[in-house]
Amino acid sequence: MDTALQALRPMGKWMIIDCVQEAGIDISAWSFRRKDGQPVALPQSNGGYCYEWSFRSNDRSIFLLCVWFEELRVDIRGRINFSGNLVAYADTLIRRLEKDPKNRNRTIKDPRISRAQHFNSTVQLAYLNSVPVRVVIVSGPVREIEDISSGNDRAVGRYLDGESWAVEQFDQDTGAFVLVRGSSSYQPLEIIGGGADTVSLSDVDVQVVSDQFLKENRSDAYTYNGIQRYRDPKVRELVLARSKGVCELTMVPGFKMANGGFYLETHHVVPLSEGGADTVENVIALSADAHRQAHYGADRDRLRRQCLEIVAERLKSL
Structure with missing residues (x-):
């Protein structure tokens, strides 16, 4: 031996x-x-x-x-x-x-x-x-x-x-x-956010990650308290890049799509309908199951607090 x-x-x-x-x-x-x-x-x-x-x-x-x-x-x-x-x-x-x-x-x-x-x-x-x-x-x-x-x-x-x-x-x-x-010859793979353009986030490359809005025609405008506001499409891309294809709540990778990318869903932790901000500080990348739990789970209030804490910690490390 x-x-x-x-x-x-x-x-x-x-x-x-x-x-x-x-x-x-x-x-x-x-x-x-x-x-x-x-x-x-x-x-x-x-x-x-x-x-x-x-x-x-x-x-x-x-x-x-x-x-x-x-x-x-x-x-x-x-x-x-x-x-x-x-x-x-x-x-x-x-x-x-x-x-x-x-x-x-x-x-x-x-x-x-x-x-x-x-x-x-x-x-x-x-x-x-x-x-x-x-x-x-x-x-x-x-x-x-x-x-x-x-x-x-x-x-x-x-x-x-x-x-x-x-x-x-x-x-x-x-x-x-x-x-x-010991050391390895492994090199990180290129990551593309939002399924469109390459996203740079603190010079970190991430995986090909797409969300539920990749092919959905969704208006960037929404109304809160009678005032029209607009979503920033870059927020989704930056959050997906930050996730590197892994659910930020459960740390389980998103499922692999036919195009070779990873699927997650972007979620406003504090909903826009409640005055939540359309910023990377208020958006998290979740698996489809975790996203449903965040909306409809019996412990959704706890999950909201946990998601906000996770996002805050992740932004500190960037």
Whole structure:
């Protein structure tokens, strides 16, 4: 085995909570149960967190992935890498579970599905935003998809790698990805806002992003308190560019469109009908589902406050 690769084999077994905290991610939520918010006796054993495969900081600036040492490889350039496809894993698992008589009504509840989906979206976010990722290297028998006992810990070794990794490749269609330890040759893709002209926002390139008004003939004029006002079309373009194709509320990428772009919807947090401003400070890019919740959800008042806070924080970082 390659000497550099062998040096990465875990010699001890860190608790996953320690890996997450060492990476700089807030672990205060581990002190409470996810389902009801009740305190737990041992945060490090909180089943709502300690069995996860990927983690993110609250501000989405830190991404942490757990990978198996036994699946690390050295490429022809001598770089240590890890490749996988959690979309295919989840799809295969779902198909197998559907064959179980217990799932004849297609109600499938298996934590590995949500863990795989979260892992995949974390990889995608890191790729789209060109953000390095931290990696927890785990050693032990790699879990097979047929293993139904998904709550036990098979790791015999675990630690947080001190080196950052990069998502060098990510296939938007299939979910296949490649993580490379250390520097990567990855270059950000060009981003076009509003599906029309290239939008420059603090010299940051973003993905091809379109919203619900791309092909809709909508008047730029609207009336508030009997006074005619006008929307600024550039606001939408700037907000879409700021989003980089990712819902700014849920941090889940928009779905991919036939033209290769990503679809999100622009939303005035404080509606124009209530006197809200048509400015980037009052507009957020949301997935279609999040947009409907912002309008009609039982917790729409809380979502409004949260959206305003998110936009304010994002503008500070530009």
